[in-house]
Each structure stands twice: as structure tokens, then as C-alpha cells.
Amino acid sequence: MNQIKGGVTAPKGFRAAGEAAGIKPGSTKRDCALIVSDAPATVAGTFTANVVKAAPVHWCRNICAVGSARAIFANSGNANACTGKQGDDDVSATAKAVGKALGLPYKEICVCSTGVIGVPMPMDRLTQGVTACAQSLAQDGGAAAAEAIMTTDTVPKEISVEVPMIKGTARIGAIAKGSGMIAPGMATMLCFITTDVAIAAQPLQRLLRQAVDRSFNRMCVDNDMSTNDTVLVLANGESGIPTLGPGSSAYAAFGSALASVCEEMAKTLVRDGEGATKFVEIQVSGADSNEDALAVARSVATSQLCKTAFFGQDPNWGRLACAAGYAGVEFDPNRLAIRLDDVQVFDGGMPTAYEEKDAAAAMRKPEFVVALDLGGGPGSAVFWTSDLSHDYVTINADYRT
């Protein structure tokens, strides 16, 4: 698997665009993105588990249930969440406008939104955005689309790879946004993935679910789950590689590459987390099961006290042991061991005779590993998190005011 250029337009048969429509009053930044497959494509998606779902989430879930899509239209600046029946009507009107502009059935147009919530979508400006995107669709439009879905992100996020297969080369491209649950208070993680392999909707959904479970579901900035979170993948078969069937080595190779792409995008989101100054990989081993390990990793990764210690560059094994201890997982605290990068700071339930300066040096790095060994079974898990900084508080205390 090699990285290549192009983002979502790297796979064959995809075009994209990003245009400015002024969705957020007064803004002149790109805020409308369009990704189109030139050929019919299968689609799969994963969505927020929040009971409070934005209107576009319901729309995309219905499309994924059928399994065919030709395009994804997304806007930033307005999340179309908590907008009642009007919100649903606006989503289908948007899909119809895109379908008309492209000459495609509107029920194959995915629609996604991110931004402020509780505000009706400015449909006049959004429709202008649809028209502008349809006109500027290009084979090198991936970067513009990546830019158009940004909210408080400080950098656009895209990746593309090629995967050598026995009968040709598959490509996967992705763009994503999200650096916290922003805009007033929730906003969104969005990730759009394109690929030119041929694969039926159901196995594609299965591979996406696996990839998301090992990537976006293993990261956090602030642990607040948005109303709009959406990951979509379109597969259009334009690579010419025969259809990937479950059980084949090509299917496995594609699934593995898809998981890698999702993992890279998830890490990119954490690195650009709101106010983040650190990227921390939490590794848990020695648990009775992978589920137990994941619970401990999540507990440490989401602890406010651990995250402020990361920000303070404080080798505070006490907070790490404590957060592990309240994860709801049984383990023998007298066998607990903790490592900060390669510095063993805790072993057998007690601090080691480590050098404070070595531990502090590990944490001064912008990226480091926190490894917890529970001293039990073979279960393990990895989780990515950021620190909790003054900037996080500033960004989120002052967002609307």
C-alpha cells in the first residue's frame, strides 16, 4: 500500500468540487463540497449513535440501506440538526437540486451537514452552492472538497493510497473533518471515502464497520458524540478489478487498506483536536479480553485528569492507574505496570525507581505512548487521544459568544 496524491479524486472515475456559498452569514470560505462517481457505485455508511440525529443522518441511513449512490453533497456552516420537519424537507430538496444539476436520481445523492445547529438551512444560498459545485467538478477537485467541509479544523484532512492486487491496482481516497464537537456544542466528524474497487453494498458495509470500529471508534478529543457523525464510502468498480467477494485474498487486502485509511484519518482528527498540543497513543495489554482492554484504554483516554496531565507534561502515573481502576474492568492492581514511551514508571502496583527527568522527557514530545499492562490475560487494545489544554476551554467556552 503506497500513499498517492488526490484524496477522494485519486480513485478512478471520481470528480469533486468545493465552493463558497456563504452558508454561514458573512463567510467567504469554501463551504459546499460535492463528490461524484462517474459510474454507478455501491455505498456503505456508519452514523452517530446519538438519539438526537440531524436530518441528513436519517437521509443517508436510508440510502445506505438500499446500497446504491452516485454522489455526496456536504456543507459546513449549518448542521441542519434540531430543525424539525423543515430540516427533513430541506435535505430532500438539496438532494433533488444535486440530482437535477447532475442528471442523476435524487435518491442516490447522499447529503451531509456540519456547523451550527437549530438554525434552518439557508436554502437559497445552499442551492447556489449546489450549482457552483456541479459546474466546477474536476478530477483534481479532492483538495477543494476537503477544504469545504472544515469548521474549526486548522488543516484540511485527506489521504489516498493505492493497493496492488493480483489483477490490477485498487485506489482508496478519503477526506475528513472534525476537531472536537464544535459549533454550538456538537457539530461533527465527517469522513467521505471513495474507491474504485467493485464490491457489493453488504460486504462493503461489513468492511467499513470493521474499519470504523478500529479507527474512529478508538479516538477521542472530548468524548462528546455529535448528532451528525457520518462516515460514507462509495465503491464504483472503475479500477477494472473483478468484484471483491468475501473470503478472497483481494477482499481481505482491500479491507485491510480501508482500515488503514480510516486509522490514518482518525489519527489526523486527533492531532488537529481542539486546542490539542499532544497526540497520545494509549496501549493496554494483559487484559482478560480485548473488550476489557478497550474499556480501560477508553477510560484513560477520556479522563479529564489524565488529559490535563498530558497538557502539563506531567508523568502522573497516579492518574493513569486511577483511570484504569474505574473503567469497570476487574484486574489485580498489584500486577499493574505503566510505561511512558520506554520509561517504566509503575510496576507491581507501585511506582518504580524511575528518573523523573526521563519520564518528563517522554512527555515533552508532541507524540508519545502510554502503555498499561494489567498483568492478566491476552486482551489488548489501542486508543488515540489528545490533551486538555487552556485553548480547548477557550475555544469551547467562547464559541457562540
Add this chain to the structure above:
Amino acid sequence: MNQIKGGVTAPKGFRAAGEAAGIKPGSTKRDCALIVSDAPATVAGTFTANVVKAAPVHWCRNICAVGSARAIFANSGNANACTGKQGDDDVSATAKAVGKALGLPYKEICVCSTGVIGVPMPMDRLTQGVTACAQSLAQDGGAAAAEAIMTTDTVPKEISVEVPMIKGTARIGAIAKGSGMIAPGMATMLCFITTDVAIAAQPLQRLLRQAVDRSFNRMCVDNDMSTNDTVLVLANGESGIPTLGPGSSAYAAFGSALASVCEEMAKTLVRDGEGATKFVEIQVSGADSNEDALAVARSVATSQLCKTAFFGQDPNWGRLACAAGYAGVEFDPNRLAIRLDDVQVFDGGMPTAYEEKDAAAAMRKPEFVVALDLGGGPGSAVFWTSDLSHDYVTINADYRT
């Protein structure tokens, strides 16, 4: 029920002391507390659910399993957590020192600690603290004891009440400490309650469990559960009121008063939360069950985004709706209503036409109510929380360094 003065020494037959022993090197503040019942007393306790438990927690749990105690000795400045077998030995040595100084069996001496973890207890200085406390025990020593258990608390925390009963007056006193999980990363919520009613250990344990479930288990500053959290109640019967038996009205009256005392202490802890500038009562109604309501209230109360919005005085109903939505509780988002004090900001799943200035005015107050009505069944719950401020980050990022 009337408030009276005296804290833990308000009930008859209790004396207390608080002395400085320099547990934390260089400190001259009071750091050793002793509470003694002049007569034999029953004891009940609730303890941290953290798998990683400090040595004193194991000690006190064993005493509560038997049900008889005469004294509580507590120190701040060192949590005696993650200290291995030495930690256990130090606890029993402390109990023996107290027992010897008071002429009481050491297995009836509760020992509690709070402060830095992973550091062996300085037993020479602690023993001096035991001696000093035993010498200065006094009927008005409650305030000194309250002061001695403080760590990052900005105010000592005590309360005492008298409860008129048919056959006399019962008194309950309490002291508590805790303003976050401090000292490197965990430290402690401690609450010691005294009462002069006569009640067997088992019903006392039941009443305490109920009181704690409705008070300390319904508050949060940062949602990190410490290794040392302990609530103890001693009942010595010195009021002369006949023994309270389950089912009697006196038993119910005492249980209710005990719950009120715990609730007041819990609120006091939240008000003094690390960096807290706001005290927020989360009220949830219209849930299918009280458990569901509690889960939603806890989700809102612990959301970093909601807590930063409280700090920013931002009437951000979006974050409130979002945190309710990911609580793991099913409800119809189209029936959700949200109120900030008396300003209805959200109804029927959408924002109302409220005046922004009214909502902002509610949140500028140091204490306010956030009420969420899920629009379903009769389940309800209350939870108390603070805001997430710059000072919280400063306090916790810089604690050890």
C-alpha cells in the same frame, strides 16, 4: 431539622481534634484529624468502586463489615495509595498508635488518608500527629478536624443538624473534603459523619447507602473516581433516644435527615470544585425510569462541552441536547424540552423563540438550574455539577510540576 453549630462534635459524646504534623514536607498546616466517640458506636461506610484502592480503604471496609468503631483518624498530605504491603502495615501501625493513645482496641479505629500517592507514609511524623491529636481532643474540636482534612479545598466543609424526634432530639454532624481528584491525579473525597442516635450497624449501613446514592453519587467535578473515596458514619446512642429500628417513624426521620446532611455536603463539595465558577443543578424529568433520568443527568453533568459552556455562560442548548442524546437512553428527540432556570430555550426537539438575553442572564448567575424534559414517562433525577474553567486546567496541569 435545624442547623446547629459544631460539625462532627455537635452530636453528644463526640470529641475531635486537628493538628499539624508536617505530613507533606515543609507544610505547617493542620494535616491530622481525630474524631472519637466517648461510648461504643456502630459504624457504616461506603467506599470507592475503583479497582485500585488505597490501603486505608481496605482497613475501613473490614471494620465496617464488623460494624463497631470508636474513632476515625485521618491525615491529609499523603494518600497511602499504591504503596504495596508497606501501606497496609502502615495503616495497622497507625490504628495501633491511636488505640494506644486512647486506650481503645485498635480494630475499632478507622484510618483514612488523602494526598499524594505512591509515596510511603512518613510514619514518624504521623505518629507525632496521633499523639498531638489525642492530647487536644475537645468537644469543640470539629472545626479543627474539618480543617485538617483539606487538600486543595478552599474552605473547610462541615455541617450539623438537630432532628426533633418523639422521644428526644437526635443530632447529626459531618465534615468533608474534596474539590476534584487532586494530588497527583486522584486523591479523595472524604466525609465523616457522627450521630448520637442508637442504631445497629446493618440498618445504619442501609440508610447510609441510600443517602450516598442520592448525594455523593449524584455530583461531579471531573468524573474521575479516586482510590480513596470514603464516607463513614459513627452512631453512639448518646442522645438517649431508644434504638432506631427499621420500619419506625423515627428510623425514617433519621434516614431522611442523614440524606439531607449528605446532600448538603455533596453540594458543598461541588461549589468548591477545582476551578469552579458555577454550581449547576441538572434536573431531568419525563424519562421512562429514574435510572434513565439519572443516566441522562449524569451525561449532561459530565460532558466537557456542557461544562465549558457553563463556564462561558453560553446558553448552549445544542450541547445539552447532544449530551442527553448520547447517554445510552432511548427517548423521542422530537419531544425534548430544555429550560435554563425559568427560560424555556428548547421544546419539541427545536429551539424556542426565547430571548437570548434572558437565557444569558440565567447563566450569568453563580448557581442555576438546567432542566431537561424527555417528554416520556414519570422517571426523574437530579445531579449537581460545576463548570470546566481555565483554572481547572491550570490546577491539574501544574499540580506536581
